[in-house]
Amino acid sequence: MRRFVFFALAALIIIFSVIVDGATPQKKVAYITIDDGPTLNTPNIIETLKRHKAGAAFFVLKDRIETYPDYIKMMETNGFTIGLHGVSHNGDIYATPTSPLNEMNETNEALYKLLGRRSRVVRTPYGSKPNLTDKQRQLLETAGYKIFDWNVDPRDSIGAVVDRTAVLRNLRAGLEAAGPKAVILLHDRKSTSMALDEILSLVEAAGYELGTLDENTEF
Ligand SMILES: [Zn+2]
Numbered sequence: 001m002r003r004f005v006f007f008a009l010a011a012l013i014i015i016f017s018v019i020v021d022g023a024t025p026q027k028k029v030a031y032i033t034i035d036d037g038p039t040l041n042t043p044n045i046i047e048t049l050k051r052h053k054a055g056a057a058f059f060v061l062k063d064r065i066e067t068y069p070d071y072i073k074m075m076e077t078n079g080f081t082i083g084l085h086g087v088s089h090n091g092d093i094y095a096t097p098t099s100p101l102n103e104m105n106e107t108n109e110a111l112y113k114l115l116g117r118r119s120r121v122v123r124t125p126y127g128s129k130p131n132l133t134d135k136q137r138q139l140l141e142t143a144g145y146k147i148f149d150w151n152v153d154p155r156d157s158i159g160a161v162v163d164r165t166a167v168l169r170n171l172r173a174g175l176e177a178a179g180p181k182a183v184i185l186l187h188d189r190k191s192t193s194m195a196l197d198e199i200l201s202l203v204e205a206a207g208y209e210l211g212t213l214d215e216n217t218e219f
Pocket residue numbers: 035036085089125126
């Protein structure tokens with residue numbers, strides 16, 4: 001009898017834990033990504049990210065690595081991912097089959113000179129789709145690069161003066177459409193750095209953890 005009670009209890013516990021587990025909502029993760037830096041706004045952006053204990057990936061340009069080496073080091077020492085965004089930041093990067101790879105390699109060498117290590121994470125300007133040809137993509141991937149686009153675009157870089165209310169509205173709508181895994185496109189610029197506290201608060205209030213996108217992230 002005692003044994004029966006024991007097994008009955010054990011069975012109940014197992015059934016109950018399966019039900020509870022099934023009811024647990026899926027974990028929501030948002031990855032903040034910040035393109036086009038570093039700039040003079042980078043320290044401010046990093047301070048705000050730290051205050052929110054938020055991870056982030058910065059996709060940086062070659063000439064800006066050379067102009068603001070201290071800010072690259074600041075990204076590194078604070079545990080953020082440093083990804084590559086290229087050299088030209090215009091149509092030139094898509095000009096030939098090898099030009100995207102060449103621009104990312106060149107950017108990587110600037111990073112290597114500064115940090116003694118290279119990055120495997122890239123974002124091509126304006127997104128890889130439809131800009132990269134199959135051949136260009138294949139050359140990047142064969143070289144070991146992992147290409148990241150985004151699924152949430154709050155449109156924080158449209159025009160010289162950005163409407164903060166519109167950015168927050170776009171962000172909210174974008175998160176709803178993206179679901180439990182959000183990769184958010186932001187830019188290293190003054191208006192974004194000033195709105196970042198509100199941006200991060202909105203993402204947190206929507207139930208997302210703020211993760212760090214890196215070469216192991218599945219997206
Ligand atoms: Zn860009």
